Amino acid sequence: MTTKRRPQRSRLSRWGEFAIEMLIRACGISAVVFVFGIFFFVIREGWPFLVGDLNLGEFFGSTQWYPDSMSNKRYGALALIAGTVSVTGLAMLIAVPLGLGAAVYVSEFSHGRQKEALKVVIELLAAIPSVVWGFIGLVVLNPLIIDLFDVPVGLNVLNGALLLALMGVPIIVSIGEDALKAVPDSYREAAEAMGATRWQVTWRVLVPAARNGLLAAVLLGVGRAVGETMAVLMATGHAVNLPTSVFDSVRTMTATVAAELGEAARGSDHYCVLFVLGALLFAISFVVNLTADLAIRGVRRR
Amino acid sequence: MTEATDTKGIRTRDLCLWYTKFQALINVTATIRPGLVTGLIGPSGCGKTTLLRCFNRINERIPGVRTEGTIEILGHDIYAPGTDLIELRRGVGMVFQRPNPLPLSVAENVLFGIKVHRCERLGRQEEHDVIEKALREVSLWADLKDRLHASATSLSLEQQQKLCIARLLPLKPRLLLMDEPCSALDPAATQRIEELIRELRGTYTILIVTHNMAQARRISDECMFMLLGELVEHRRTEDLFLNPADERTARYIEGRYG
Ligand SMILES: Nc1ncnc2c1ncn2[C@@H]1O[C@H](COP(=O)(O)OP(=O)(O)O)[C@@H](O)[C@H]1O
Ligand SMILES: [Mg+2]
Numbered sequence: 247m248t249t250k251r252r253p254q255r256s257r258l259s260r261w262g263e264f265a266i267e268m269l270i271r272a273c274g275i276s277a278v279v280f281v282f283g284i285f286f287f288v289i290r291e292g293w294p295f296l297v298g299d300l301n302l303g304e305f306f307g308s309t310q311w312y313p314d315s316m317s318n319k320r321y322g323a324l325a326l327i328a329g330t331v332s333v334t335g336l337a338m339l340i341a342v343p344l345g346l347g348a349a350v351y352v353s354e355f356s357h358g359r360q361k362e363a364l365k366v367v368i369e370l371l372a373a374i375p376s377v378v379w380g381f382i383g384l385v386v387l388n389p390l391i392i393d394l395f396d397v398p399v400g401l402n403v404l405n406g407a408l409l410l411a412l413m414g415v416p417i418i419v420s421i422g423e424d425a426l427k428a429v430p431d432s433y434r435e436a437a438e439a440m441g442a443t444r445w446q447v448t449w450r451v452l453v454p455a456a457r458n459g460l461l462a463a464v465l466l467g468v469g470r471a472v473g474e475t476m477a478v479l480m481a482t483g484h485a486v487n488l489p490t491s492v493f494d495s496v497r498t499m500t501a502t503v504a505a506e507l508g509e510a511a512r513g514s515d516h517y518c519v520l521f522v523l524g525a526l527l528f529a530i531s532f533v534v535n536l537t538a539d540l541a542i543r544g545v546r547r548r
Numbered sequence: 549m550t551e552a553t554d555t556k557g558i559r560t561r562d563l564c565l566w567y568t569k570f571q572a573l574i575n576v577t578a579t580i581r582p583g584l585v586t587g588l589i590g591p592s593g594c595g596k597t598t599l600l601r602c603f604n605r606i607n608e609r610i611p612g613v614r615t616e617g618t619i620e621i622l623g624h625d626i627y628a629p630g631t632d633l634i635e636l637r638r639g640v641g642m643v644f645q646r647p648n649p650l651p652l653s654v655a656e657n658v659l660f661g662i663k664v665h666r667c668e669r670l671g672r673q674e675e676h677d678v679i680e681k682a683l684r685e686v687s688l689w690a691d692l693k694d695r696l697h698a699s700a701t702s703l704s705l706e707q708q709q710k711l712c713i714a715r716l717l718p719l720k721p722r723l724l725l726m727d728e729p730c731s732a733l734d735p736a737a738t739q740r741i742e743e744l745i746r747e748l749r750g751t752y753t754i755l756i757v758t759h760n761m762a763q764a765r766r767i768s769d770e771c772m773f774m775l776l777g778e779l780v781e782h783r784r785t786e787d788l789f790l791n792p793a794d795e796r797t798a799r800y801i802e803g804r805y806g
Contacts, residue, residue, distance in 0.1 A: 357611075432648040439606050439644075440715070441637035442664045450663070455651040 288524045295518030305522070311486045313506065313516040321519045325486045327526075329496035332403050332489050333478055334471045337410035341471070342464055344411065345418025349463070352419060353426035354448050365423075372416035376476040379409045383481030397493045401483035404492040409477045414467035421466060425459020426452055458541045465538035469531050475500040499523050556622060557582040557753055558603060558723070563617035565598055565607070572598045574777040575617070580770075582722075585745060585754045587768030587785065589761060591800065595777045596757040597645075600725050603755070604640045605633060622722055638665055641716030643726040647708035649700035649715075654692055657700045657711055658682050661719040682717045686710040686744055706737035710744065724748065726756040730763065742767050761801060765789055773797045 289296075300321065304310075308322025352364050387408060388400035429452050437447045453460065475498075483495025484505070503520050510517040558580040565573040572595045580586050588596045601607040602619060605626065619626050626636055638661070649657050658679045662670065670678065679696060683689040688710050692703075700711055709729055716724065726745075730738040745754060745767050758764050764771055765785060772782040773794075781788060781797045792798045 429651075432644070432646065433650055435606065435609065436644065436648040436650060436712075437660070437664075438609065439604055439637060439642040440661050440664060440719075441634045442660075443634065446664050450660070451650050451652070 285525075285528060288521050288528060292518045292521030292525055294513070295515050296522055299515060300519065300522065305519075309486070309488050311502075313510070313519060319515065321515070323499070323519075323523060323526075325488050326497060326499045326502050326523065328488050329403075329482065329486075330472065330498040330500070330527075332492075332496060333406040333410060333482060333498055334468065336403060336407035336492060337414060337471045338464070338468055340407060340411035341414040341418060341467055345415045345463070345467060346422055346460060348415065348419045349422030349426060349460075350448055350452075353423045354444065354452065365420075368416045368419050371412070372420070374413075376413065376474060377480075379413060379477040380480030383409045383477060387481065391493075395493065399483060399493075399495060401481055402493050402495045403482065403489050406478040406482035406496075406498075407492070409481050410471040410474055413474060413477065414471050417470055418463045418467040421463035422456075422460050425456040425463060428459065429455045462538040462541040465534050465541065469534040469538065472534065473500065473527065473531050475504050479504055499527055503527075557584075558755070559618075559620040560602075561618045563599075563602065563619060564615070565595075565602065566612075566614045567610070568612035572777050573602070576774075576777075576779045578772060578779055578782055580753065580755055582753045583750055584769040585749050585756060585767055587764035587771040588755060588757045588774065589759075589764050589771060589800075590774035590780075592759065594774045596774055597727050599774070600642075600727050600755065600757055603723070603725055604637050604642055606637075606642065634665070638719050639721050640723045640725060641719070641721040643709070643712050643716070643724065643729045645728045646732050647705055647712050649703070649708050649711050651699065651701055653697045654683075654700050654703070654711060655679050655696040657715045658718065660715055665719065678718050682714040683711075685717055685748075686714040687740075688714060704737075706733055706740065709733060709737075709741060713744065713748075721752065723753045723755070726754065728757050728759055731759060738763070761789075773800060775800070 305321055305323050306327070307324060308320065309325040309328075310320040310322040311325060312318065312320045348364075348368070352361060352368070356364060383401070383405050387405045391397065391400035391402070391405055433451050433455060434447050437451045438444075442450065478498050479501035482497060482501065484497050484501065485495035486497050486502075487494055489496050503523055506516070507520050510520060558578070560576055560578050563573055563576040564571065576599060588600065590596055598607065602615065603621060603626075607613050607615070615627060621636070621640065624631070650660060652660070655675075659670075659675060662678065680689060680693070683692055688707060691707065692698075692711075700708065703711065709732070713724075713729075729745075730741050733741065742763065745756065748754060749769075756764075756768065768785045770783065771785040771788045773780045773788065773792075773796075775796055781792060781794045783793070788797065789801055792801060
């Protein structure tokens, strides 16, 4: 009886296996389809304006952003690009040393319960929704910056950058820590046996050995910061402005899209130009992520 | 037979070591004479590696390790409070079972010790001389002189292991600890490393763990036999192999334990 049932079962399980394989394949392919689909959609919505009236010189060269002026609409995105670049750049200046330092500390200098506690806290930090960070920017950082630096407004580049830094740090720490953890212990042992201190081991051996992973950590942190919307929308002051100091209010590309898309008439030039901004953002974060990915691949090849 | 008053090599007295609860070394008392090659043999798991790793205190990296007894190296009690671990490790070099060159270039591996110990700042030419001297001593210079900036991890295992010996030499250590340095190598490479050890003999005091009794006979002047964490016998190599004093040694060299 068992010999009769066996082939039947195996056919069933073969079918099951086939179905599961197909399902998994569909999931994998759909991810690719979604990415291309989104890019296609963003480009399509922006297309009429992109090939039509958009003056690329004005778009990249002018700070005149008046998409809803009655008489003279102008679409100069330079100030928005500068807003994104300044906030992201300053955020990274803060987050990279902080994040890498914390990664080194968690991976190499802390042990046991302290290490576990730190990792949990850092993961919690990563789980805070960005709108909550925006609140913190409005309610906590804004008055703090006004008091500390004696400036009229606290909603500015510095505020947004601090928030983005705090949002980027957990990513840098957790990926950076993984990269350091992946360095074989025999390297540490070899260096220590030659009389290197822990700091020397870290600086002279682990950082070069984990270089690609640490680079990937930084780039993914940048990717997060470039694409972040809600926190910077709330914390940077919403002023289209070419910043000359960290205390100037700005507006980023993401914040502009989020704020204006609702009021732009579908198919209008204004509507289209917001999608062009979106495509530009997409391209930036695609490049950043691709670089990070190649860097991680470099780690694996070693 | 051994001079009990000799303080230039290694002397241990009643050395015990625990991994948390498990006692891996039991009252090891030994004198390792300077300038000789001393072999350390015994079945797998008897504590050879553990004993070797006491001599540069690298065992302390493992949590839960506790050591009792004394170890004197070159006349200093290395477990005395206030011992400078970094100085100790400068004078006591270690070669590991699996070649573990640092993931840096060949040149940087050789210079690592000097950089770490902040010896005098070297100019380019001096650095080059240090590298050449160290690589010549391990007969790697001819092979690697055009590849000094290649990654050390791209070398063959034999070259890696030789490089691991070479990188110790610029610090002018007195003592070299080698933990089965040939176990990852093929017979031809093993033979060349053995030759190298013979050349280093006399300049350095060498303590070499080996799983291979033939190798112990070929390269060591004295031999220590360990079993289950205890030092059973320590004598001149010929004597140990030809007429062992202890019955357990006799049984081991006849091949009755693993
Ligand atoms: N990190 C460790 N933690 C716990 N026990 C260990 C550890 N390392 C070695 N031991 C134990 O100590 C004993 C001696 O090990 P080892 O010195 O490596 O032996 P050998 O080198 O002679 O093969 C073995 O029984 C081993 O299981
Ligand atoms: Mg061993």
